[in-house]
Amino acid sequence: MKLSTPHDDVLRRQSTSLDVLDSTPESSMGRLFCSSILSPLRINPRLRSLPLPLPLPLPLQRTPFSLSARLQSTMSNVEEAKRAAATTAVANHYPKNAQWVGIGSGTTIVYVVEAIKALGVDTSATRYVPTGYQSRQLIVNAGLTAVEFDAIPRGVVLDVAFDGADEVDDELNCIKGGGACLFQEKLVAMQAKEFICVADSRKLQSRLLTNWKYIPIEVAPIAAFRVLRKLTELGSINPTIRPNSTLKEGNLKTDQDFFLIDAPFPPLLIQADLDGGLNGTGTGGVWEVSRLAREIKQIAGVLEVGIFYGQTGPQATAAGGVGGQRPVAAYFGMPDGSVSVRNAIQ
Numbered sequence: 001m002k003l004s005t006p007h008d009d010v011l012r013r014q015s016t017s018l019d020v021l022d023s024t025p026e027s028s029m030g031r032l033f034c035s036s037i038l039s040p041l042r043i044n045p046r047l048r049s050l051p052l053p054l055p056l057p058l059p060l061q062r063t064p065f066s067l068s069a070r071l072q073s074t075m076s077n078v079e080e081a082k083r084a085a086a087t088t089a090v091a092n093h094y095p096k097n098a099q100w101v102g103i104g105s106g107t108t109i110v111y112v113v114e115a116i117k118a119l120g121v122d123t124s125a126t127r128y129v130p131t132g133y134q135s136r137q138l139i140v141n142a143g144l145t146a147v148e149f150d151a152i153p154r155g156v157v158l159d160v161a162f163d164g165a166d167e168v169d170d171e172l173n174c175i176k177g178g179g180a181c182l183f184q185e186k187l188v189a190m191q192a193k194e195f196i197c198v199a200d201s202r203k204l205q206s207r208l209l210t211n212w213k214y215i216p217i218e219v220a221p222i223a224a225f226r227v228l229r230k231l232t233e234l235g236s237i238n239p240t241i242r243p244n245s246t247l248k249e250g251n252l253k254t255d256q257d258f259f260l261i262d263a264p265f266p267p268l269l270i271q272a273d274l275d276g277g278l279n280g281t282g283t284g285g286v287w288e289v290s291r292l293a294r295e296i297k298q299i300a301g302v303l304e305v306g307i308f309y310g311q312t313g314p315q316a317t318a319a320g321g322v323g324g325q326r327p328v329a330a331y332f333g334m335p336d337g338s339v340s341v342r343n344a345i346q
């Protein structure tokens, strides 16, 4: 069943653009999902006078009506792939008698909510925790009950959290934040017994930063230039503050009113590479996933890093904690209509 929401038009236009071009991370629309399109634009007047980076090329400003038939068909294939992945993920992981469910952000999560509704189960006692403005609108417009993260009663652990990703590696580390949401997504994932990732085949890579070229990092505006400098010292090649779609709108603001820095690095090594003798300590800009994520996180001014790594929910629980940021499973809709599943080694 396809949900119809007041934001459908926005989402449809958004996903149309993303379908065609979001595999090129430079695409501006791919960078604008959570904040500037679906939530009110908020620009701190003091920051308007800051020098802004040049705007990215805007291939997506071309009207969708000029898309070739081939591109349109690719678009609908990608949408079907997202839908197939979401349907399978929900069938396998949506709990019976769910009490608390995390709902992520982006274009793929729309199909997760659609699949939850299609289950036809009683959702009246279920609380859905959003990861930002778009996510909340999605929940509310589907007739589900949204409870903000800071309103979750103390001690409550979410049964499950579903979310998309920009890229997922062999060990299920993820890059997130391409649509400008990552901080609340990480909070929600880490408050859940298990985090389930849903994506299409373009996101399925053996190493992060293969197809998707940069790490989104949420930073305090006042510290942005300092963070840029530090990232360059870590080996990032030309990190930039993410702009809005037009120069006069200034830099993009997240749901927290922070900036995003997009930091390109060479592909990231995984644990298996270290076990095989490779060096991921940053020499020549080559980093192992978790090591780089920790290095970036400790830069003063960084709120959160768009790398989800480390423990899965069950691993965190076994260690006496709550939640983990790495998914236990990732579902990918494939071009042939099948769904490929990667499970985390526990």
Ligand SMILES: O=C[C@H](O)[C@H](O)[C@H](O)COP(=O)(O)O
Residues within 6 Å of the ligand: 018, 033, 034, 104, 105, 106, 107, 108, 109, 163, 164, 165, 166, 175, 176, 177, 178, 179, 180, 181, 182, 185
């Ligand atoms: O910032 C956005 C989130 O991290 C999204 O989950 C991620 O960008 C994937 O989005 P989409 O499902 O639109 O590809």
